[in-house]
Amino acid sequence: MLLIKNGKVLTMEGTTFESGYVLIRDKKIYKVGNKIDEKKYKISKTINAEGLWVLPGLIESHCHIGITEEKKGFEGEDCNEMKDPITPYIRGLDAINPMDSAFHNAICSGITSVMAGPGSSNIVGGQFAFIKTWGRCIDEMVVLEPAAMKIAFGENPKSNYNELNKVPTTRMSIAALLREELFKAAQYQKEKIDSKKRRKPFELNFRRECWLPVLNGEIPLKAHVHRTDDILTAIRIAKEFDLRLTLDHCTEGYLITQEIKHSGFPAIIGPCLTSRNKIEIQNMDFKNAGLVSNAGIKIAITTDHPVSRIQYLPVCAGYAVKEGLPMEEGLKAITINSAEICNVSNRVGSIKVGKDADIAIFDGNPMEVFTHTIYTIINGQVVYDKNKQ
Structure with missing residues (x-):
């Protein structure tokens, strides 16, 4: 003992x-x-x-540790599969390298678990895993997998597929393609249930099975959203299909706090310890966390490692406290709130x-x-x- x-x-x-x-x-x-x-x-x-x-132990609720490896360049970059905008069947677990030096940085900072998965170049990027930060075998580090399904709105998928001269290049097509994918997944779910009731053979579909935990409410959609319009579109689509949702980044959340509160969805805020190097984060500010939290919305704070390095997670929470987030809420945003938002509070947080x-x-x-x-x-x-x- x-x-x-x-x-x-x-x-x-x-x-x-x-x-x-x-x-x-x-x-x-x-x-x-x-x-x-x-x-x-x-x-x-x-x-x-x-x-x-x-x-x-502190919790990082949105990152790409071990997927975008430090010091490795292309050989260690596995964050985005940028050829097909819809890739729900991709599992972040298959790309996380526990030997990434960032895991040591996390441990030295008191960070004991993380939510890690694919990036935001695709409309549907794939599945996140919630893992511990210590270990050599990724399968033994897992707490929950799959833990969320990554989706993305706005600038990232628009820019990527505009360069490839294919859809989506507008916010309209991002929303439409996501709705189409969810509609097909729901149809698959219905057909599978009906076949079981009627005791008829049913052909499993690898590209659809991965949606069932989302449709059954077991895991949330994990939405990359910065601007107010993208936040509201994510909420709209989640409500249409009666799905769980986390609003990741939520950079302009402080501009629409009442709408977010009414939705009932939590926000994972950050990264803020970085430059405003994209158009859609021009209104980024550390005050966001306090304004959103003070409106009665559950929040966590993220570094989005490697956008900001993971060891600065508690510092990011500190800056948010400096700009108006209550002290206790700052600590919750990197412990129990993160655990609850990531659906692992029965074990950690x-x-x-x-x-x-x-x-x-x-x-x-x-x-x-x-x-x-x-x-x-x-x-x-x-x-x-x-x-x-």
């Missing part, structure tokens, strides 16, 4: 223990509280966290008995730039110790 004691334990469940403990057994959080009788348990390792902050023992220990508030990560623990194992570096 691993014992963390005497630290400021921020559970992200509404409780903070100023001098608390976390007891870990068999990769899970076993006990949390103010006091512990250490003699009752067979403790193999103790971390004295006096003067330190103990949080659930807070320090709670029964959840995965993913813990990050800092020498202060992780959203402050001078704060150091002292320990990172994943599945109950210390995978980073600053004192041993």
Whole structure:
């Protein structure tokens, strides 16, 4: 058993223990509280966290880690399959390389899990996976897969296919092609259900089966949207087909907060620690997160690694707090909110008995730039110790 004691334990469940403990057994959080009788348990390792902050491991809710690898160039670039605008059958899991150096950067920053998948050059880019950041075999790092279906609106698919001189080159055709794909998927689902009821043979279709978790409400559409019109189009189509949706980037979300709140969909905001190098992000600002959150919309914050490097996730949350996001919401935006939006809060995102023992220990508030990560623990194992570096 691993014992963390005497630290400021921020559970992200509404409780903070100023001098608390976390007891870990068999990769899970076993006990949390103010006091512990250490003699009752067979403790193999103790971390004295006096003067330190103990949080659930941080979560990056939208990135391309291991898919767009650092230092590799074309050989390590697998983010976008830019020949066909509709590729729902592509699985990000098949391209994530755990040897990408960015995984080490994530661990050293207290980031213990990420949502990773294809980019935004296609209308339908493929399937995301939610994974831990420590490991060598990607299959053993998986928490949820598939975890979301990537779709994209606006400048990215328009620009890519305009260069190829093929559709889509307008927002109208992006929406139309997505509707057509969803319509065909829904027809496939209906036919499969009808065949089962009538006990008739049914021919499986590889390009349609991947839509069933989306249509059944098991995973959301993960929509790349920046401008207000694209945000509203994504909401409109999700409502038409009665689907779950996350609004990723949501750069102009602060301009239409009431419409987003009415939709009921959450927003994953960022990256903001980058230049306004595209037309559709000219209104990008760190104040976005606070304005959207203060309107009653659940938010997470993203670096969109490698657009911004993944280790700056807590700093991005800190800048959002500086610009109006409440402090507690800033911490939630990189822990429990991220977990809930990514549909994995049963396992990660807070320090709670029964959840995965993913813990990050800092020498202060992780959203402050001078704060150091002292320990990172994943599945109950210390995978980073600053004192041993």
